[in-house]
Amino acid sequence: MVRAARTAKSDKGERTGGTGKGAAAGKVAAAGRGAGTARPVRPRGAAGTAGRATPRPAAPSRGSGSGSGSRGGRGSGSGDGETRPGRWLPKRRTLLLVLALLVPLCGFGLWALYGSSWLRAENVSVGGTRVLSENDVTRAAAVPLGDPLISIDKGAVRERVRRALPRVRDVTVERSWPHDITLTVTERRPELVMESAGKYVEVDVDGVRFATVGKPPKGVPVLVLQGGSRPAREHFSDTRLRREAARVAAALPEPVRRATRVVRVRSYDDITLELTGKRTVGWGSSERAEAKATALTALMKAAEDATHFDVSAPSAPAASDS
Template sequence: MKQPNQMKLKNLYIAGTVTLVSLLAYFLGWSGLMTIDQIKVTGLSKTQKVSSLTSKEVIKLSGIKIGQPIARVNSSSVKRKLLALPQVLDVKVNRKLPNSVLIELKMRKVEIAVTASGGGFLVGDASGVTFAKVNKVPRGVPIIKTSTSKLLLSQTLRVFHGLPSKIQNRVISIDAKTRDSITFNLTQGVQIIWGGSQEQDLKIEVLNQLLADPNNKRVKNFDISSPLAPTVR
């Protein structure tokens, strides 16, 4: 059986711990000693100037306010709000004790453009997610002319990203009205009729051979939709 003094010490220890935790919770969450006086946003400079999103807009959307106790910042809630923006790929929220919060954004890169209804273009990343409308496509970004089918867009992108980089870099636009009618329009007026997404490796091999043939130096049209019977003209 425990001695009375031991019981008293244990009770005092428990009471002291509860009091300390309560004071710490108050100190962090409710007192004015650790309130936010700075909110910093990074990552916006990588949007290739097609998004008008500003630091002020990000902070407003985050719901974080100057003067708010730093411990009451709900990182999960902030992340959920900002990921609702189509141009944002990822978000990290870091509380920098004692008084600042850092919001780190990872923006989607502009890697494709698709024609928009009513004119202009929608730019998006390699996954096919579009996030901004522009009147002029950034230099080096291929225009994909396709239907509104996400499946067709995804298939077209898979074919495009499977191309050798030396060909990818020359693509100006891609016509893809159906899944079996993909056509790449390259610089210098060269056109590659690809057809469907099947037999990708064989088509690349055939195309490389055709492009390497000196007799095809002036050829503008390469039809490899049937890779075992390609045609040039």
């Protein structure tokens, strides 16, 4: 009986132990299903504390920079985009100092240019004249002496000279500090003269009549405009014909120019030269003037006894005795 009782207790204990082990195994399985992967159990205490992950540092608050500021407020450090008001003080002082120096300097400069007697027009010098005198140019320029040199209108002076003196082709006006105005004149040169009422009108290379003289300048041919056909006169004015003749005269070789007495124009493409020794040259128009001059020089050397030369077609020049 005693043996039967022990056997019964032993069976009961095994059932109880089996039930406990099953319950523990069930808890472990449930924990594994909930976490996905079973985590090892760490012991509590110092060893457990050392094994924990180090906490991340807190992010700095906005505007704090490298300094410490109150929550939500701007820090006292030098963050990006922040400028201290004190930094502008040296620049402002420098700017004010520069302005304080520039204002009186500019005022002094304006006074020296316009108000003082240091930089005023006192003298007029003239250069480049050939026929005109310096007094002629000075009177025509009418430079207001005593005025500030900077205020002299150079364009107005130039126009006064050209309007008063047709012989002047161009004039350059320059300020020569501190007191002078310099005028450099370019005079027109006569290429031809036209006889009119016993006097002679000088004509430049552009066909401009610019002066009347009592006798023709030495070595300058006389221009004769002959009445050509009516259509030719309608299409080409006297100004155009004078210009064509003057260009021909300007293109002549020097020996031929010295021997030319008359340039006779019947039309713009019918220009004839009358030379000494009763010689004549049929020039044609003013076009291809350089080629015609070269052909005429060679032709006159080749036919020294000829009295008429035709270079209107410079590629086929001709010479004859009549």
